[in-house]
């Protein structure tokens with residue numbers, strides 16, 4: 001029996017576009033196949049909607065949040081099997097007190113395991129640990145024929161490589177077997193290093209590259225000798241301490257902040273104050289996993305801060321050789337445009353993996369939030385050209401406006417990905433607004 005469609009009004013985290021769709025909430029894997037048999041048109045999974053753009057939007061959406069059972073756990077090896085709608089937050093709540101944490105985590109824990117695999121998310125440890133897919137031992141994928149295929153790096157490898165980073169376009173991930181990492185405490189020993197410009201920032205990343213985690217907040221509006229000044233935060237899991245996270249009091253943004261509050265002056269002031277707040281050149285402290293990994297999760301619905309028109313996150317990666325020049329060109333262009341971003345985050349990636357559409361490649365990735373505005377789109381097209389000129393690419397999970405040419409030039413695994421999609425009959429069933437726009 002399938003449940004009736006729910007009319008839903010949905011968006012990604014950037015809150016644009018917002019669309020009306022038919023939503024199918026599933027609680028059991030066997031409820032999914034009949035949907036494809038009974039409904040025509042495009043389907044895509046919409047999980048927690050933390051991807052920023054249009055990758056989880058379609059005319060019909062499979063809502064997987066209730067497909068959320070933890071199926072088994074081996075306390076000796078840290079191997080957990082769970083359904084794809086389980087959130088990373090659920091996994092932390094259950095396994096951290098037993099001394100196990102995610103091997104790779106993005107900057108929010110309010111995403112599902114299915115979403116983490118489909119975007120092949122990265123964390124602050126990509127330079128050491130790679131993407132989320134490195135921790136996926138195997139998974140069950142429902143493909144349009146109705147077959148449930150168990151795939152892994154060894155078995156049905158092509159489907160595995162296409163599904164990790166494949167943005168839901170190969171089928172529905174039903175469950176996954178994950179390798180967790182052992183930890184001694186719920187805390188991170190952190191160091192904060194104040195860097196005066198881009199060269200110092202890049203050097204500091206390489207100086208601390210042996211540590212597990214690193215991320216820098218960049219003042220994207222500083223210019224001249226101070227261009228690229230930043231606070232680099234590096235850390236390792238603390239060896240002792242409690243395994244319970246301290247209670248956090250979350251706050252919420254209860255309404256859409258009027259667009260006028262975010263302007264070049266307020267962003268510039270915020271950046272200057274944030275940088276000046278850290279007076280010493282080097283600080284060491286111990287912070288909870290929540291503070292280190294998920295600072296934004298403490299403010300629920302913080303996406304309302306950008307007003308009712310929403311926002312987008314522009315995240316690109318540049319190869320190591322061209323990172324310095326490319327970042328300089330991008331920061332110069334942003335500073336000149338006056339279109340500042342509160343959130344400008346730089347991370348170091350290790351080598352690319354073999355997944356056909358995974359985003360990371362060895363080099364630096366910069367993520368910038370921009371409020372939606374009419375002059376933003378041509379401006380981002382200009383940034384795309386800089387990215388392409390430096391052999392970089394844009395992250396699908398954040399994208400809402402990239403042109404198909406830009407995408408096709410920068411993802412060399414695309415042809416192979418299309419071939420796998422055709423092989424499993426997914427091209428006519430699984431499509432998102434994004435896959436249609438990018439002609440995937």
Ligand SMILES: Cc1cc2nc3c(=O)[nH]c(=O)nc-3n(C[C@H](O)[C@H](O)[C@H](O)COP(=O)(O)OP(=O)(O)OC[C@H]3O[C@@H](n4cnc5c(N)ncnc54)[C@H](O)[C@@H]3O)c2cc1C
Pocket residue numbers: 013044045046047048049050051052055056064084085105106107108110111112113114115116118119120121122123166167168169171172173174296397398432
């Ligand atoms: C505050 C914040 C910080 C973030 N930080 C990072 C970061 O550091 N690194 C990073 O890589 N990303 C980051 N992200 C992006 C986020 O991790 C990804 O977009 C993730 O995919 C969202 O998962 P979700 O469960 O919300 O899925 P959705 O947003 O609902 O869907 C994302 C994609 O996954 C597909 N999908 C979801 N579930 C399934 C399934 N069961 N089967 C098949 N396809 C499926 C969807 O169809 C869609 O294409 C961040 C997002 C936010 C809001």
